[in-house]
Amino acid sequence: MTNATVKFTLESISEDLPKGDRRSLARAISIVEDGGPDANWLVQKLFPYAGRAHLIGITGSPGVGKSTLVDALITEIRSQGLKVGVLAIDPSSPFTGGAILGDRIRMQGHTMDKNVFIRSMANRGHAGGTALATYDAVRMLEASGYDVVIIETVGVGQSELAIAQTADTTVLVLMPGSGDDVQAIKSGIMEIGDVFVVNKGDLPGANKTAAEIISSLELSNTGSPWKPPVHVTNAETNDGIEEVWQSIRKHKEKLEESDLLQARRKSKVQAELIELVAEMARNNLKESLEHSPQVQKVLEQMLKHQLDPHSAANKVIEDIFQTNDRQPSNKVST
Amino acid sequence: MTNATVKFTLESISEDLPKGDRRSLARAISIVEDGGPDANWLVQKLFPYAGRAHLIGITGSPGVGKSTLVDALITEIRSQGLKVGVLAIDPSSPFTGGAILGDRIRMQGHTMDKNVFIRSMANRGHAGGTALATYDAVRMLEASGYDVVIIETVGVGQSELAIAQTADTTVLVLMPGSGDDVQAIKSGIMEIGDVFVVNKGDLPGANKTAAEIISSLELSNTGSPWKPPVHVTNAETNDGIEEVWQSIRKHKEKLEESDLLQARRKSKVQAELIELVAEMARNNLKESLEHSPQVQKVLEQMLKHQLDPHSAANKVIEDIFQTNDRQPSNKVST
Numbered sequence: 001m002t003n004a005t006v007k008f009t010l011e012s013i014s015e016d017l018p019k020g021d022r023r024s025l026a027r028a029i030s031i032v033e034d035g036g037p038d039a040n041w042l043v044q045k046l047f048p049y050a051g052r053a054h055l056i057g058i059t060g061s062p063g064v065g066k067s068t069l070v071d072a073l074i075t076e077i078r079s080q081g082l083k084v085g086v087l088a089i090d091p092s093s094p095f096t097g098g099a100i101l102g103d104r105i106r107m108q109g110h111t112m113d114k115n116v117f118i119r120s121m122a123n124r125g126h127a128g129g130t131a132l133a134t135y136d137a138v139r140m141l142e143a144s145g146y147d148v149v150i151i152e153t154v155g156v157g158q159s160e161l162a163i164a165q166t167a168d169t170t171v172l173v174l175m176p177g178s179g180d181d182v183q184a185i186k187s188g189i190m191e192i193g194d195v196f197v198v199n200k201g202d203l204p205g206a207n208k209t210a211a212e213i214i215s216s217l218e219l220s221n222t223g224s225p226w227k228p229p230v231h232v233t234n235a236e237t238n239d240g241i242e243e244v245w246q247s248i249r250k251h252k253e254k255l256e257e258s259d260l261l262q263a264r265r266k267s268k269v270q271a272e273l274i275e276l277v278a279e280m281a282r283n284n285l286k287e288s289l290e291h292s293p294q295v296q297k298v299l300e301q302m303l304k305h306q307l308d309p310h311s312a313a314n315k316v317i318e319d320i321f322q323t324n325d326r327q328p329s330n331k332v333s334t
Numbered sequence: 335m336t337n338a339t340v341k342f343t344l345e346s347i348s349e350d351l352p353k354g355d356r357r358s359l360a361r362a363i364s365i366v367e368d369g370g371p372d373a374n375w376l377v378q379k380l381f382p383y384a385g386r387a388h389l390i391g392i393t394g395s396p397g398v399g400k401s402t403l404v405d406a407l408i409t410e411i412r413s414q415g416l417k418v419g420v421l422a423i424d425p426s427s428p429f430t431g432g433a434i435l436g437d438r439i440r441m442q443g444h445t446m447d448k449n450v451f452i453r454s455m456a457n458r459g460h461a462g463g464t465a466l467a468t469y470d471a472v473r474m475l476e477a478s479g480y481d482v483v484i485i486e487t488v489g490v491g492q493s494e495l496a497i498a499q500t501a502d503t504t505v506l507v508l509m510p511g512s513g514d515d516v517q518a519i520k521s522g523i524m525e526i527g528d529v530f531v532v533n534k535g536d537l538p539g540a541n542k543t544a545a546e547i548i549s550s551l552e553l554s555n556t557g558s559p560w561k562p563p564v565h566v567t568n569a570e571t572n573d574g575i576e577e578v579w580q581s582i583r584k585h586k587e588k589l590e591e592s593d594l595l596q597a598r599r600k601s602k603v604q605a606e607l608i609e610l611v612a613e614m615a616r617n618n619l620k621e622s623l624e625h626s627p628q629v630q631k632v633l634e635q636m637l638k639h640q641l642d643p644h645s646a647a648n649k650v651i652e653d654i655f656q657t658n659d660r661q662p663s664n665k666v667s668t
Contacts, residue, residue: 040644047642135643269636269643274619276647277654281615285608302603308381309469309603310374313610320611 010038014045017144022117025144029119032136035279043136049143053085054252057167059153064175065199068235070152074110075238076245077148083115084148085141087134117141132279135166135272166268168261169251171195171244174213176205190216194228195247201232201239226254284320294319344372348379351478356451359478363453366470369613377470383477387419388586391501393487398509399533402569404486408444409572410579411482417449418482419475421468451475466613469500469606500602502595503585505529505578508547510539524550528562529581535566535573560588618654628653 008027016024028046032039060066070086077084110116121134134151141149151167172193190213198210210230217228229247233240255261288295295316301307307315342361350358362380366373394400404420411418444450455468468485475483485501506527524547532544544564551562563581567574589595622629629650635641641649 043644044642047639051639266633266637269633270623272643273623273633273636273646273650274616276643277615277619277651278612280647280651282608282612285611289604289607299600299603299607302607303600305381305385308378309606309610310377312607313614316607317611317614 010041010045014042017046017140018049020145022114025117025140026119028140029137032140033121033133035133035283039136043139046139046143050139051142053138053142053146053149054169054248055138055167056148056150056248057153057170058150058173059170060173060197060199061175064173065235066152066173069173069197069199069233069241069244070150071110072235072238072241073150073245074116076241078110078113078115082147083117083145084150085117085144085146086119086150086152087137087141088118088120089130089134089151089153117144117146131166132272132275138166166271168255168264169194169248171197171248173197173199174209175200176203176209190220194226194251195244196228196230197240197244198230198232199235201234206232225258225260226251281320285316288316288320292319344375344379348376351380351474352383354479356448359451359474360453362474363471366474367455367467369467369617373470377473380473380477384473385476387472387476387480387483388503388582389472389501390482390484390582391487391504392484392507393504394507394531394533395509398507399569400486400507403507403531403533403567403575403578404484405444406567406569406572406575407484407579408450410575412444412447412449416481417451417479418484419451419478419480420453420484420486421471421475422452422454423464423468423485423487451478451480465500466606466609472500500605502589502598503528503582505531505582507531507533508543509534510537510543524554528560528585529578530562530564531574531578532564532566533569535568540566559592559594560585615654619650622650622654626653 008024010031013024013028013031017028028042031042058066058070067088070088074084074086110118119137121130121137138149138151170192172190172195174196176198196210196213196217198206198213200206210232213230217230231240231244231247233244235241255264285295289299298307298312298315302309302312342358344365347358347362347365351362362376365376392400392404401422404422408418408420444452453471455464455471472483472485504526506524506529508530510532530544530547530551532540532547534540544566547564551564565574565578565581567578569575589598619629623633632641632646632649636643636646
């Protein structure tokens with residue numbers, strides 16, 4: 001309770017964030033990460049400012065050098081005078097390995113730059129929740145005047161890919177000789193990449209990997225007006241980074257010229273609405289499991305094998321959608 | 335349309351599956367994987383037979399030898415005269431690597447054994463859906479008389495962990511020197527393991543890894559009546575497999591003696607109910623997005639930034655829960 005303590009209210013955040021106040025922005029992202037009525041209120045308030053940034057998804061296996069690439073891209077983007085935000089989605093499992101903490105620290109070279117905002121997003125326990133928090137965190141950055149938002153994910157799960165796909169432009173990062181290229185080609189994952197980067201280009205086989213990607217892209221020609229470029233980079237030395245950035249911008253221009261942008265936005269909005277409704281269902285049920293005797297009875301019947309799960313779900317649906325008109329708390333948070 | 339074509343109906347499957355008919359079982363699992371009214375009908379019909387098997391979750395990083403371990407466990411379990419089913423959850427991303435196809439082929443040594451049923455579960459695009467299909471596939475195996483069901487997941491994501499936790503007994507597989515042990519200890523992942531296996535025990539450092547796990551388990555003593563054992567195995571040569579199986583059985587006995595089994599079952603049933611309701615919300619909304627002019631209008635307003643996502647979700651909730659009384663098609667499928 002020193003004088004240095006700043007009191008934030010939802011009201012003050014919604015006023016100061018659009019003026020570029022970084023502490024309000026940090027607080028706002030925490031609020032939307034937590035979800036709930038306060039988050040809904042903030043998003044509703046700041047929604048008119050949203051939809052302005054170029055959203056870039058960057059994904060790839062652990063160890064391909066994504067964070068170093070992001071770091072180099074930040075420098076490139078800043079040299080164009082643009083404000084850039086980074087949302088780094090933490091991998092959801094301890095098994096993914098990789099020097100995550102070290103990577104984040106590496107990016108901290110930009111912390112003195114007031115036009116760079118880097119944030120790790122905590123995992124919310126299930127994929128849908130993390131994706132929703134990411135959508136809203138992007139809106140907070142947009143409302144605060146960020147021109148470019150990079151969403152960095154470790155591409156080890158369907159959920160991380162889904163998050164990457166909230167982007168306008170998706171950059172798929174691979175490295176030579178990892179076998180990733182073959183896996184990617186086989187599984188049709190190529191389709192989500194708008195720009196391909198073979199990083200660690202100083203390692204043997206970089207050009208071979210790039211050539212394999214190019215020929216596979218030619219085979220799977222979708223007739224799209226955009227032909228995904230393949231870059232060989234060395235993010236440590238900045239080699240090829242400028243070219244990657246130019247490709248990312250060209251992709252955005254191409255989207256804007258064609259009908260693709262509208263189609264992409266529509267499918268993104270649909271996906272978000274679907275996850276939001278699923279999340280509401282989850283939250284309402286969790287509450288009912290604590291407070292509603294009817295719902296508790298259904299659970300007991302399931303446990304006794306008197307009621308199968310699908311019939312049980314049908315029974316509780318009605319009960320849980322009666323408590324839908326909660327208001328934001330608008331409480332003072334320090 | 336040859337004479338060899340067998341016609342399945344939901345009715346015939348529900349009659350033949352409990353008699354142990356393998357083709358009906360295979361078909362039933364496909365149906366529950368697809369979801370929808372047919373799946374609901376089957377689960378409802380066969381639910382009285384469910385809840386009988388010992389469910390064993392086996393999870394760990396790619397490359398630790400999970401499939402070889404499962405293969406060795408199948409042999410051990412069969413030597414006890416028990417029927418065993420295996421559900422291998424395919425990793426949800428091509429980035430996870432590993433010789434997945436090769437692993438599956440390795441297990442095919444048991445295909446001639448009529449009391450072993452091995453099945454890869456396709457990923458349903460999001461974690462919740464895959465978990466739900468797994469619950470129902472387990473029920474199909476139980477209804478068909480399987481005493482033990484092994485659920486094998488690649489522990490690379492929160493979702494895979496959630497699937498592993500549908501089990502009664504969770505086996506966490508690690509290998510020496512991978513650094514996994516340290517990651518697991520740090521992240522609190524240890525808590526989900528009921529039995530620990532350090533596989534590839536012929537590699538240097540196996541005993542050191544085991545000792546680290548043991549001392550970390552002692553530190554985090556939860557006062558639970560079950561003290562997770564740590565085994566060093568070499569699944570290739572069957573070393574230590576019998577001991578792992580004995581630990582798995584002892585864990586089940588301990589659960590049954592204590593209140594833990596009931597608590598575990600309750601939290602599993604709750605988790606399933608929550609995911610089912612979320613899935614119903616998703617499916618109903620997807621349908622409404624195609625057919626309901628009101629919902630389509632809401633989507634348009636979101637696209638034009640006239641309506642924020644949270645308000646939109648509230649608006650569509652009512653609309654989508656009016657179409658809840660669909661019946662199973664009971665169609666003839668060949």
